[in-house]
Structure formats: C-alpha cells, structure tokens
Amino acid sequence: xxxxxxxxxxxxxxxxxxxxxxxxxxxxxxxxxxxxxxxxxxxxxxxxxxxxxxxxxxxxxxxxxxxxxxxxxxxxxxxxxxxxxxxxxxxxxxxxxxxxxxxxxxxxxxxxxxxxxxxxxxxxxxxxxxxxxxxxxxxxxxxxxxxxxxxxxxxxxxxxxxxxxxxxxxxxxxxxxxxxxxxxxxxxxxxxxxxxxxxxxxxxxxxxxxxxxxxxxxxxxxxxxxxxxxxxxxxxxxxxxxxxxxxxxxxxxxxxxxxxxxxxxxxxxxxxxxxxxxxxxxxxxxxxxxxx
Amino acid sequence: xxxxxxxxxxxxxxxxxxxxxxxxxxxxxxxxxxxxxxxxxxxxxxxxxxxxxxxxxxxxxxxxxxxxxxxxxxxxxxxxxxxxxxxxxxxxxxxxxxxxxxxxxxxxxxxxxxxxxxxxxxxxxxxxxxxxxxxxxxxxxxxxxxxxxxxxxxxxxxxxxxxxxxxxxxxxxxxxxxxxxxxxxxxxxxxxxxxxxxxxxxxxxxxxxxxxxxxxxxxxxxxxxxxxxxxxxxxxxxxxxxxxxxxxxxxxxxxxxxxxxxxxxxxxxxxxxxxxxxxxxxxxxxxxxxxxxxxxxxxxxxxxxxxxxxxxx
Numbered sequence: 001x002x003x004x005x006x007x008x009x010x011x012x013x014x015x016x017x018x019x020x021x022x023x024x025x026x027x028x029x030x031x032x033x034x035x036x037x038x039x040x041x042x043x044x045x046x047x048x049x050x051x052x053x054x055x056x057x058x059x060x061x062x063x064x065x066x067x068x069x070x071x072x073x074x075x076x077x078x079x080x081x082x083x084x085x086x087x088x089x090x091x092x093x094x095x096x097x098x099x100x101x102x103x104x105x106x107x108x109x110x111x112x113x114x115x116x117x118x119x120x121x122x123x124x125x126x127x128x129x130x131x132x133x134x135x136x137x138x139x140x141x142x143x144x145x146x147x148x149x150x151x152x153x154x155x156x157x158x159x160x161x162x163x164x165x166x167x168x169x170x171x172x173x174x175x176x177x178x179x180x181x182x183x184x185x186x187x188x189x190x191x192x193x194x195x196x197x198x199x200x201x202x203x204x205x206x207x208x209x210x211x212x213x214x215x216x217x218x219x220x221x222x223x224x225x226x227x228x229x230x231x232x233x234x235x236x237x238x239x240x241x242x243x244x245x246x247x248x249x250x251x252x253x254x255x256x257x258x259x260x261x262x263x264x265x266x267x268x269x270x271x272x273x274x275x276x277x278x279x280x281x282x283x284x285x286x287x288x289x290x291x292x
Numbered sequence: 293x294x295x296x297x298x299x300x301x302x303x304x305x306x307x308x309x310x311x312x313x314x315x316x317x318x319x320x321x322x323x324x325x326x327x328x329x330x331x332x333x334x335x336x337x338x339x340x341x342x343x344x345x346x347x348x349x350x351x352x353x354x355x356x357x358x359x360x361x362x363x364x365x366x367x368x369x370x371x372x373x374x375x376x377x378x379x380x381x382x383x384x385x386x387x388x389x390x391x392x393x394x395x396x397x398x399x400x401x402x403x404x405x406x407x408x409x410x411x412x413x414x415x416x417x418x419x420x421x422x423x424x425x426x427x428x429x430x431x432x433x434x435x436x437x438x439x440x441x442x443x444x445x446x447x448x449x450x451x452x453x454x455x456x457x458x459x460x461x462x463x464x465x466x467x468x469x470x471x472x473x474x475x476x477x478x479x480x481x482x483x484x485x486x487x488x489x490x491x492x493x494x495x496x497x498x499x500x501x502x503x504x505x506x507x508x509x510x511x512x513x514x515x516x517x518x519x520x521x522x523x524x525x526x527x528x529x530x531x532x533x534x535x536x537x538x539x540x541x542x543x544x545x546x547x548x549x550x551x552x553x554x555x556x557x558x559x560x561x562x563x564x565x566x567x568x569x570x571x572x573x574x575x576x577x578x579x580x581x582x583x584x585x586x587x588x589x590x591x592x593x594x595x596x597x598x599x600x601x602x603x604x605x
Contacts, residue, residue: 007412007470007474008412008440008470008471008474008476008477009408009443010443010476010477011397011401011405011442011443012443013397013398013401014398015367015396015397016393016396016397016398018363018367018396021393021394021396024390024393024394025394028390109379109380109381109382110379112380113376113377113378113379113380113423113424114373114375114376114377115377115378115379116377117343117371117373117375117377118371118373118377118378118391118435118438119391119394120343121341121366121369121371121373122366122367122391122394122395122442123362123363123364123366123367123394123395123396124394125362125363285343286338286341286343
C-alpha cells in the first residue's frame with residue numbers, strides 16, 4: 001500500500017518470531033495499564049509503605065538517627081521475621097487493590113467490542129493471549145511486592161551488623177516465595193474474573209468480592225459445622241498463615257487458633273487456580289461456544 | 293494454485309453437525325461463499341482459521357492443514373469478521389498497528405503500514421479518532437484495514453457489506469474489486485447478498501444445511517452463456533432463420549417472431565444484422581442471455597442437498 005498511490009502493496013519485509021508475539025500483547029497491556037492516572041496513583045500509594053519500612057530499617061540500624069527523632073530506646077524496632085511479615089502482608093494486600101483496578105483494564109476492552117475473533121485470527125494462540133495479559137499483570141504486581149520487599153531486605157543486610165544476612169537468608173526466600181504465590185494467584189484470578197465481565201467497575205468489585213465473600217462463607221461453614229476446614233475459604237487467614245510459615249515468624253493468636261496444614265492451604269490455592277484456568281478456557285475464544 | 297481444499301470435511305459443535313462431508317477444491321481469485329442462514333458459512337470460515345477442529349476429514353489452506361498448521365495459516369490470512377470486532381478505546385491507527393504487530397510485523401513497519409492501510413480504505417483523515425466514535429461504515433472499513441495491513445495471501449471477508457448504506461456498500465465492493473484485481477491476494481467472501489458475490493467473485497461455493505449444494509466457476513458459466521441470444525424479429529422470419537443456420541447457428545423459432553439461437557465462436561452478432569438486412573427482417577430486440585447468480589443459487593437450493601451437485605446452465 002502506498003499513501004500517495006492508494007494502491008495495494010503486499011508486505012515483503014522481515015517478520016518477528018511467533019514466540020515474540022506474546023510480548024506484543026504484554027507491551028500493549030502495559031500501555032493500557034499505565035494510560036490511567038488512577039493506576040499511577042494506586043501504584044504510588046502501593047510503594048509508600050516501602051518508604052515507611054525503609055525508614056524503620058534505617059532507624060533500627062542507626063542510633064544517632066534514633067536519638068535525633070527521640071526514639072532512644074534500643075528496642076525501638078527490631079528487624080526480624082515479624083517486621084518483614086508485616087511488610088509482606090501490607091504490600092500483598094495493596095497488590096489486591098491494584099489487581100482489582102488493572103486486571104479489568106487488560107481484558108475488558110478486548111471483550112467489550114468483541115475483539116477476540118480479530119486478535120485470535122492472527123498467529124497467536126489462546127494460551128499466548130492469556131500469557132501476554134498474565135505477564136503484564138504479574139510484572140506490574142511484582143514491582144510493588146517482592147521487588148521492594150527484597151530491596152528492603154538487601155538494605156537491611158547492608159545496614160545490619162555482619163552475620164545478620166547469613167542468619168536470615170530464609171527471610172529473603174520467604175519474602176520472594178510468599179509474594180510470588182500471592183501475585184501468581186491474583187494474576188490468574190484477576191484475568192479469569194475480568195474475562196467474564198464486560199464492565200470494568202463491576203469486574204473490579206467482583207475481584208475484591210471473590211476474596212472476601214468466600215471468607216465470610218468459610219466463617220459460616222466453620223461455625224455451623226464446627227470444623228476448621230471452612231477456613232480454607234478464608235483467603236486472608238490462609239495467606240497470613242502461609243506467609244508466617246514461609247518467613248518463620250511467630251504465629252499470631254489467630255494462627256494458633258486456626259491451625260490449617262500448609263499442604264491444605266496450597267491445595268486450596270491450586271484448586272482455585274485450576275477453576276480460574278477453566279473459566280479462561282471457556283471464555284477466551286474467538287467464537288461463542290455453541291452447545292448442541 | 294489451490295487456495296482451499298476440502299476433503300470430506302465434517303465439523304461438529306456439541307452434538308450438532310454443522311458441516312457435513314464438504315469436498316471440493318477452490319482455486320478462484322475471489323471465491324464467494326453463499327448459503328441461507330445457518331448453512332454453515334461462518335463455521336467453514338472459523339474452521340479454515342483453525343477456530344474449530346474438523347471432527348472428520350480435512351481442510352487445507354494453501355496446502356496447509358488447518359488442524360496442524362494454525363499459526364502458519366493465520367499468518368497468511370487476513371480476516372474481517374461479520375460482527376463488530378475491534379478495540380473501541382484505541383485510535384484507528386493504533387488498533388491497526390496492534391493487529392499488524394500481532395501478525396508479525398516489527399513495530400516500525402507496522403506503524404507505517406497501519407497508516408497506509410487506513411489511507412487505502414479511505415480512513416486516513418479519521419485515523420487518530422477512537423474506533424468507538426466511527427460510524428458503522430467506518431467500522432467495517434477499519435476491520436478491512438486490519439485484515440489487509442500485514443499483506444495476507446488470503447483475505448477472508450465475512451459479510452463485508454453488512455449494515456452498509458448503498459454508497460458505503462459500493463465503496464466496499466470497489467475496494468474488494470481493487471484488491472482482487474491487484475492479483476496478490478486471494479479472496480474468500482461470505483455474503484447473504486448474491487449481488488455482492490456476483491460483482492466480486494469468479495468462483496462460488498454454495499452451502500445448504502452444512503452440505504455442499506453447488507461449487508461452480510462463475511467466469512466459465514458466464515462465458516458459456518455468452519453466445520446464447522434471444523431475438524425479437526419482424527418480417528420474413530423463416531428465411532432469416534435459414535440464413536443464420538447457414539452461418540452454423542443452432543436456432544429455435546417461436547411464435548411472434550421470437551428466435552433463440554447459439555452463436556458459434558467465429559460468428560458475431562453483427563453478422564445477424566447483415567443477414568437480416570438482406571432478408572428484409574427487422575431485429576427489434578436482441579438479448580444476450582446470461583444466467584444470473586440468482587439462477588445458480590436457486591438451482592442449488594432446489595437440488596438434493598444429500599449429495600454435492602454440479603450446476604450446469
């Protein structure tokens with residue numbers, strides 16, 4: 001084609017490898033995410049706790065600074081598993097808020113005007129499409145969860161006396177694994193739920209509801225049947241238990257009351273993820289399913 | 293070159309057989325896909341694109357099996373769906389560029405070709421507007437632009453004139469003809485409108501209840517009828533018919549001076565006027581009979597759908 005001649009001209013140039021088409025989706029996904037000012041506000045807010053925790057680590061390792069701010073007590077704050085657990089929990093719950101905002105932006109624009117037939121008629125599979133959206137969401141969530149947590153761990157390792165790092169490597173592994181499990185789950189959940197709703201605000205509400213409504217149901221089940229297993233539906237509790245065990249932190253009072261096995265928690269998360277994959281499989285199609 | 297080869301193709305969706313035993317080879321520059329609602333036109337297109345797997349038989353596009361070479365086929369095909377299918381909050385140029393990149397063009401050439409494709413289809417002036425703000429005709433054109441942008445070998449158009457007013461329809465048909473006449477792209481056009489197919493296609497596949505009702509080459513059908521004439525004459529008709537028989541024409545006479553004849557290849561219609569002048573006969577009307585696509589379609593619909601039928605005119 002030529003603008004001036006207005007005649008058709010076939011493309012004869014170089015083509016990108018098929019595997020790289022997923023990253024086209026990622027790039028356009030990022031563009032869509034960051035085109036919203038609300039995303040920027042939420043992202044900034046999600047990083048504010050990091051500054052607070054950074055300040056805490058700075059004070060804990062700097063007696064002069066402690067004196068300057070009037071916190072003369074040596075035990076002003078101890079940088080231990082509990083400190084990093086609080087850091088991880090805050091970041092991870094902020095990740096839920098960010099997911100509820102950006103996951104619908106990634107999917108619902110494609111669904112609102114039925115873009116899937118056109119998109120999937122190109123050399124990109126349904127798996128590739130979901131993978132592209134997933135990578136865009138997962139990367140954005142990484143930037144506010146395990147990346148700042150590990151950076152703070154590195155700062156603590158730098159600022160603390162020699163030997164601290166070697167004794168607390170488990171914290172780094174726990175921070176990484178705990179955040180990774182959570183954002184993997186959030187990414188698949190956010191994309192799956194968004195794929196079933198054409199309206200973004202409704203999808204945002206559904207993602208948050210999908211976390212907290214089963215928690216209420218789980219509480220009712222546990223109360224009525226007098227069993228602890230209903231708590232498996234309570235994601236805030238199960239994730240707190242998981243994070244606490246990954247970091248080796250002392251169990252909270254709730255953790256002592258609800259003693260769910262780690263394997264059961266992981267299994268329930270896996271089961272929910274499989275359900276999300278099934279939802280995506282049913283929804284991400286070039287055509288509506290015809291049932292005879 | 294075979295564009296599409298169907299070999300006993302059967303497609304089942306759920307428990308329903310939507311396409312049943314389609315067999316045929318399509319070689320035309322522009323292939324029309326006709327059939328009443330529910331005949332299986334869109335399912336055939338979806339199968340060619342690899343959206344549905346055949347339950348039996350095979351379908352090939354440029355010799356590539358639709359079950360095994362989905363990515364390769366999609367790389368060579370541009371698809372314009374029947375219904376709205378775009379990302380409404382994107383500008384026209386961004387949407388077309390996105391589709392070009394998904395088809396494998398690097399970012400810079402994709403942007404260049406997105407601009408070119410939008411100018412080509414006549415949306416150059418509105419390419420920075422959100423697709424949501426386009427009229428129905430513009431939305432059809434932006435779908436055509438995204439189907440063309442990566443330079444496909446086969447362009448699949450599903451109801452390209454759907455919902456267009458007469459002017460927009462004519463514009464779309466003109467674009468399709470230009471693409472066809474350029475010769476670099478083969479076309480598969482599905483439409484309910486016989487006129488659209490008649491104006492753009494040289495081969496037609498007619499489906500009825502998921503079965504092949506007819507497969508014929510429109511150009512051949514047209515040329516075979518080119519020498520079939522109907523005359524209305526006044527005067528000495530009998531002597532005139534003797535004269536034109538002498539030219540080698542097959543002639544049948546009817547009351548009222550009506551004559552039907554088939555011209556041999558070497559004879560032209562002006563020869564008839566010469567004989568008519570010699571015999572003192574006036575030729576009041578001369579119709580060159582041309583079986584319309586409608587005739588072909590109606591014959592196909594009347595045919596036994598249980599078996600494929602060649603349509604002879």
